[in-house]
Amino acid sequence: MVVSPLITAKGVSYTYPDGSVGVREIDLEIFPKERVGIIGPNGSGKSTLIFLLSALLKPTKGEVRVFGLIPDKKNVENIRRRIGVVFQNPDDFLFNPTVKDELLYVPRQLEMNEEEMRKLLQEYSKTFKLEEILQKPPFRLSGGEKKKVEIASVLIYSPEVIFLDEPTANVDGKTRKIVVEMMKNYNGTVVITSHELGIIEELCKRVILMSKGKIVLDTTINDLNEQILEEIGVF
Amino acid sequence: MVVSPLITAKGVSYTYPDGSVGVREIDLEIFPKERVGIIGPNGSGKSTLIFLLSALLKPTKGEVRVFGLIPDKKNVENIRRRIGVVFQNPDDFLFNPTVKDELLYVPRQLEMNEEEMRKLLQEYSKTFKLEEILQKPPFRLSGGEKKKVEIASVLIYSPEVIFLDEPTANVDGKTRKIVVEMMKNYNGTVVITSHELGIIEELCKRVILMSKGKIVLDTTINDLNEQILEEIGVF
Amino acid sequence: MHVVLEKTLKNASSYFQNFLIHEYGVRGTLHAIDARVKLLSSFSFVILAVSTFDLEKLLFLLISLLAVSTVLGVNLKSLFKRVWLFTVFSFIVVSPFLLQNPEYPFLFTLRVLITLISLQLLVMTTSFAEICFAMRSFKIPQLFVHALWLAYRYILVVFQDIVSILLARESRRVAKGSHRDLWKKGGEAIGLFFLRSIERAERIQLAMASRGEKIFEMRAKVGMLEIIYITLSAFIILWWLAL
Amino acid sequence: MHIPDGYLDLSIAGIFFILSFIVLGYSLYRLRSEKLTSLFGVLSAAIFAAQMLNWPIPGGTSAHFVGGSLAGILLGPYAGALAMAIVLTIQTLVFNDGGITAWGANVWNMAIVNVFLGYYLYQFLSKFNRNLGAFIAGWLGITVAAIFAGFEIGLSTSFAYGLSITIPVMGLWHAILGVIEGIITAGVVAYLATRRADLLEKKEVGRASFALIAVLIALSPIFAYFAEIVGYSEPLENAAEMLELEESPIYEGLLPDYTIPGLDPYIGTLISGAIGVMIVLMLAYAVRYARSSRKDT
C-alpha cells in the first residue's frame, strides 16, 4: 500500500512584502504520523516554512497541498480544524480576554457541549498548571506562562497535525517534560522547530536542516553529525 | 577590606496593578563582578526581580539600592546608564526604525564620535552576523534575530552591570556560544535568568532559586542538586 | 461579513505598514541630501502648485519634478503607487463640475497631484528620524518633535500587532461563525486590543527608560550637493514665476 | 475630513496656521513639565489606525472616524490637542493625507475645535450620564469640526463649491456618520471605565485660558472671512506681476526672445517651458554628479 503524503510543497518560495526572502524553492512531503524536526540557524526560514505548510501564508511561488487540497476560501476552515500551530512568539498568538477563553476558543467554535468543555479545561489547566491564572488576561502573564497557555490551547482540540515552533523557548524544565511526554503519546503528525536539539532527538526520527531559506538536508536523526551542523552554522 | 554590595534589596515586594504578586519579601545583595544565575519555574518572579534590581520598576514595598543610591527622579538616569537590561521578550525592547538605529541608540546618546560608532557597529554586527539586516526594521525579523539584535544593542555600550533575561531563548547554537564567550571575558557584573541550566553552569558561580515570588535558596552552583530542583518544580 | 471585514483590515494594515517603512535599502541621490533642504524645497513646490491655475505653469512644475525624481533615484512606479489614491479622490470630489466647467476639475486635480509628488520627494527619500531632526533645527518645540517620534514608533508597533493578531485569529478559526457575533465580540476585541497595546507600550516605555529617552540629534550635512540642490529648487521657483 | 493641498486659498490657510500655532503653542506650554504617557502614544497610534478608513464626499473632502473628542476625554484637552496634531502631521508627512499648506486648518478643525469641544461637552454632561456624555461629545465634536472644514473650503475660491454647498455637505454627512463616532467614543470610555478606571481621571484645565480658547474658536470664521477679503488668492502670481518679473532684465538675459517673432505666444510659452525643463534636468544631473563625488555613509 502506498501512503500518500499529508502535506506537500512543490517549488515553494515565499518573499515578504518588503522583499526579504523567507524561503526559496522548497520541495517537501510530510506523511501521516511522521515526526519531523526542522533545524537551522536564526533567520533560515523555519517559521516561514511552518506558516506555509499550515496554510497560513500563501506561497508567492509554487504550491502547497494540505490533505491533498490546495487551500482556498471554501475548504480553509476545514483544514484549520485539522491543523494546530503553536507560534514561536506567544504574543502574536494570544488574543482572548482571559486564559480560559483562550483555551476554549476552538472548542467553543466546534460547539462541544458544556460538560465536555469543562472536562477539557480542567484536564489541560491541571496538566499545565494554569489553574491560578485562568481568569487573567494572557498579556499579563510571564513569558513562559504565555508559551504554556499557547501550547495548551492548541493541544486541547487534538488536531491531526501539530506544528510546534520553538515549544521549549522560555518554558521551565517541568513543562518541557510534559510537552515531550504528550507528544510521545500523541497519535498524529508532529512538526517541530527548535534550537534545542535535545527535544528533536527525543521526538523526531526525520530531521530537516535549513539554511538561508533552503532545505539543505533531509535525513534521519542518526545520520546527523556535529560536522554537518557546524558547517551550516547551527553551532 | 570589606567590599560593599553593588545592588541591595531589603524586604522588597512587588504587586502588579491588577493585584498579581510579582515577588515578595526579597532580601538580596549583589557584589561587584559577581556572576549570578536566577532560576525557578515559570511565573516565579525572575523577570520581575530583574526589573526591580535594575531600577526600572519601583518596589511596592521595601527598598532597592543601586550603586548605594535609592533611585529617584534625579539620579535614576545616571543609574540606568550604568546598567544594561536584556528583556525576556525582544518585542518589548526594540523600538527603533532600523536595526542599525537600534544598535546605535545608546552610543548616539553618549555622543560618541562618528568614527568610534562606525567601528562599534562594524564589530558588533560582524560578531552577531547582523550585516545583512542592518537596514531592516526590527519587527520584521525572525524570533532569534530579534533576540540577537537585543543582546547586541545592550552589549555594544558595555554597561557596568548586565541583566540577561533568558538570553538563549530562540537563538541558535552559534549565537549562544558567542554570548557565553563574551560574558566569560566580560569585566562587569552579570545577572542571568535561564531555563537552560547549561548556560548558568558555564557562567555563574552563585545561583538563586525562586519559587512563587520568593527566594528559596541562595547557593553556589556546586551545591545545587537534582533533588532540590525537582522539589521546587524546576524539573 | 466579519471574515471579509477581518480580511480587509489585515490587508489594509499590511498595506499601510509598508507605507510607514520606506525602502531603506534603495538609496538614490536624494536620500543623501540634508533633510532640511528637502523639507524647504518640497514645501516651496507645494506653494507653487497651489498658487496657480495656469496650465503652463502647472505642466512645467509637474514635468520638472518628474525629471528630478527620475534623475535623482526616486522610483517612478513606487511614486505613482503613493500618489494615485488621493489624486483620484480629489477628482471625484470636484467631478460634478465636469459639465459646467470642464477645465476646472482637471486643473484642480493636477494641482493636487503636483503637491503630492512634491511631498513624496521628501517622504520617500528621508527617514522619519531625519525629518524629526530637520524639524528640531527649524526650532519646532522639543516636546512636539518628541511626541511625533513617540507616536510614530507606537504606530509601527500597533500595526504590527494588528497584522499578527489577525493571523492568529485566522489560525484558529475552524468555523465560519455568525454575523451576530460581529458586534458583540468585535467591540470587545477592539477594547482588549487597545488595553493590551497600552500595557505593551508601558513595557516599551521601560525599555526606553533603560536605554535613555533622549531623542538623538543627527548631524547636519551641508556641502556641494546641498548647494546644487538648492540652486535647482530656486531655478524651478524663478522659472515658474517668469513663465 | 482632511483638507488636502490645493483646496484652500493661501490666505485662509495662513490665518489658520496662525490660529493653530497660538492654541497649540499654549498647549505645549501647559504640558512643558509633563511626561508623555504610553496612553498618549497608543491613543495616537489607535486614532491614526482608525482614520485609515475614509471615503471621498463630492462637494466636501472626506469622511472617517476622527477621534478628537476621545483624545480630549482621555488625555485632557492640551495633550489631546497635541496627540491629534501629531497624528495629522504624520499623516501629512507619510501618507500625504491632509496637505502641508492645509496643516493649520486641519489642526484647527480636528485637533482644536473637536478636542476642546469634545472635552468640554464630556466634562459637562458626564456629571449626569457618563456614556451619554461621551456619545454626545463624540457626535457633536466631529460635526462641528466638519462644519468648520466646510466653511474653510467653501470660502476658498480655489475650491469651486460655495459655502452654500460645502457647509451643508460636510455638516450633514458628519452629523450622520458622527453617530458611529459617538458610539465608538462612548464604547471606549465605558470599556476603560470598567478595566482601567485610572485612565479616566479628570484632567484639570484652567478656566480663564479655556474661555479664551473658546472665544478664539468662535471668532475664527470671522478672521478667515477677513483674510479672504484682504488676502490675494494667488499671492505668488501677484508678486510676480508686482515685480514685473515677466519683463525683468534677468529673464530677458536668460531668454531674450521670449516671444520669438513669427511664433504665436502659445508656442513661445511652450518652448520656454521646455527650455526650463532642460535646465532643470541639467541641474539634476549636476546634483547626481555631486553625490557621486561625495563619500559618506
Ligand SMILES: Nc1ncnc2c1ncn2[C@@H]1O[C@H](COP(=O)(O)OP(=O)(O)OP(=O)(O)O)[C@@H](O)[C@H]1O
Ligand atoms: N515579517 C517579516 N517581514 C520581512 N522579513 C521577514 C519577516 N519575518 C521574517 N523575515 C525574514 O525572513 C527570513 C526567515 O525568517 P524566519 O522567521 O522564517 O526564520 P527562522 O528560521 O524561524 O528563524 P529563528 O530561528 O530566528 O526563529 C529572515 O531572514 C527574516 O529576516
Ligand SMILES: Nc1ncnc2c1ncn2[C@@H]1O[C@H](COP(=O)(O)OP(=O)(O)OP(=O)(O)O)[C@@H](O)[C@H]1O
Ligand atoms: N504585567 C503583568 N501584570 C500582572 N501580572 C503579571 C504581569 N507580568 C507578570 N505577572 C505575574 O507575576 C508573576 C511573576 O512573573 P515573572 O514574569 O516575574 O515570572 P518569571 O519568573 O520571569 O517567569 P518566566 O520563567 O515564565 O519568565 C507571575 O505570576 C505573572 O503571572
Ligand SMILES: [Mg+2]
Ligand atoms: Mg522562527
Ligand SMILES: [Mg+2]
Ligand atoms: Mg521571565
